Amino acid sequence: xxILVTGLLPYDSGKTTFSLSLIRSLSESNVKFFPHKPVAGHxxxxxxxxxxxxxxxxxxxxxxxxxxxxETGFNPVEINPFAVLLSPxxxxxxxxxxxxxxxxxxxxxxxMVRTYDCTSPQPVHFILHDLxxxxxxxxxxxxxxxxxxxxxxxxxxxxxxxxxxxSPQISEKCTLKILSEHENVIIESYNDALAPxxxxxxxxxxxxxxxxxxxxxxxxxxxIRLFSYPxxxxxxxSFIKYSRKIRSFRIETYxxxxxxxxxxxxxxxxx
Numbered sequence: 001x002x003i004l005v006t007g008l009l010p011y012d013s014g015k016t017t018f019s020l021s022l023i024r025s026l027s028e029s030n031v032k033f034f035p036h037k038p039v040a041g042h043x044x045x046x047x048x049x050x051x052x053x054x055x056x057x058x059x060x061x062x063x064x065x066x067x068x069x070x071e072t073g074f075n076p077v078e079i080n081p082f083a084v085l086l087s088p089x090x091x092x093x094x095x096x097x098x099x100x101x102x103x104x105x106x107x108x109x110x111x112m113v114r115t116y117d118c119t120s121p122q123p124v125h126f127i128l129h130d131l132x133x134x135x136x137x138x139x140x141x142x143x144x145x146x147x148x149x150x151x152x153x154x155x156x157x158x159x160x161x162x163x164x165x166x167s168p169q170i171s172e173k174c175t176l177k178i179l180s181e182h183e184n185v186i187i188e189s190y191n192d193a194l195a196p197x198x199x200x201x202x203x204x205x206x207x208x209x210x211x212x213x214x215x216x217x218x219x220x221x222x223x224i225r226l227f228s229y230p231x232x233x234x235x236x237x238s239f240i241k242y243s244r245k246i247r248s249f250r251i252e253t254y255x256x257x258x259x260x261x262x263x264x265x266x267x268x269x270x271x
Contacts, residue, residue, distance in 0.1 A: 001270055002179065002203035003033075006189035006236050008210040016064045018209045018251060019186050020071055022266070025258040026184075031270060034079075034182040035068035038171035038196040039232075041084035044111065044139055050085075055146055059123055060085060060114035064188065077116040077123050081174035082167045085112035087143070090136045109134055110160045111143055112152060118174035125152035128160055168197040168232050175199040184270075194224075194239050195231035204269070208236055209251070214262065218245035 003022070007013025023033045042050060042062035054060045057076065061069070065080035072079075086108045091101045111131060116123035127147035132140055146152075155163065163170075176199050179185055187200045195201050206220040217223070223242045227234055240246070249262040258266070 001033075001184050001205070001266070003186045003205045003207065004189065004195060004200055004203040005186060005207050005209060006194055007192050008208050008215075008236050008240070010191045012211070013192070013209045014211055014251065015188050015209050016067060017256070018207070018214055019188050020067060021251075021256045021258050022186060023068075023071060024256050025263055026266065029263075029267060031184060031267075033184045033186045034074060034178060035072060035186055035188070036078070036175065036178050037064055037068070037080045037188040037190070038175050038200065039082045039084075039167045039190050040064055040080050041086055041108070041110075041190065043086045043088070043108075044143065045088045045136075048142075051142055051146055055149055058150065060112055060125060060146075060150060077114075078118055078174065078178060081116040081118060081123075082171045083114040084110055084164055084167075085143075087111040087135050087139055089134050093133055093135075104134070110157075110164060111135060112147065113155075113160060113163055114150075115163075115170050116174060117170065118177040125150040126155045126160065126163065127152035129154040129156045168230065172197045172199050192236045193232045194234040194236055197232065198230065201231055208240055212251055212253075214249045214251055215240070216247040216249065217243050218247060219243055 005015050005019050007015045019035060023035060026033060040062045044051060047063050050062055053066055059077055060083045061076055062083055065076055068079045069076040089101055089104045089109050094100050111128045113126045114123050131143060175197055189196050206217045208215040208217060223239060226242060250259050
């Protein structure tokens with residue numbers, strides 16, 4: 001079984017919590033799922049602990065990839081082949097240019113990227129070349145140490161953004177490999193993008209997650225034909241309005257257990 005999970009909201013929809021609930025609940029029924037988040041980003045300021053874990057594991061990993069890794073023990077760079085680390089910007093280092101500060105904070109400042117195609121011996125890391133011109137001093141030293149430990153290649157901001165723009169194509173090879181090697185896979189998209197790459201659409205079920213509800217879009221394969229642009233450029237709110245076959249399941253607050261009706265539905269589908 002292949003399941004794609006995406007969010008109705010850009011942030012805090014609950015995609016990872018739902019996916020972990022699915023993995024844990026079905027594991028108790030002796031059904032193992034491989035968690036796959038092709039593209040993921042996180043912020044060094046708000047998720048400082050990930051820098052410590054990344055240093056320990058010798059690979060850049062964000063919150064969600066670490067949660068999946070801790071839950072399943074699968075190879076973390078196959079769980080998440082393309083990782084982006086963002087950082088806040090120091091206004092003083094921008095000579096108090098408020099317009100530029102707001103622009104960079106809104107867009108997100110990428111300071112480190114890690115890529116992996118699931119065939120190379122090791123992942124490749126990149127770090128922002130002029131890190132010291134943007135990043136608060138309280139983060140700079142830690143990022144520099146991590147970059148050195150991961151042997152990160154230096155890139156300027158423009159090339160860093162161009163690399164991130166290629167994340168759907170770069171992660172595609174790994175997603176195809178995961179789908180070919182594992183019978184049961186749950187793929188998590190990022191933000192409210194419909195899917196992180198083209199291969200992620202080759203699934204049996206699409207769940208759209210919102211606080212309190214998981215929506216199964218039963219006619220998603222018909223709807224996707226209405227769109228001419230790639231799924232990572234389609235936001236879920238634009239997609240879901242075309243559906244005429246939506247089935248809803250309740251999500252319990254702070255629970256890592258699937259509701260009984262959803263668990264029964266998935267177990268029946270697996271038979």
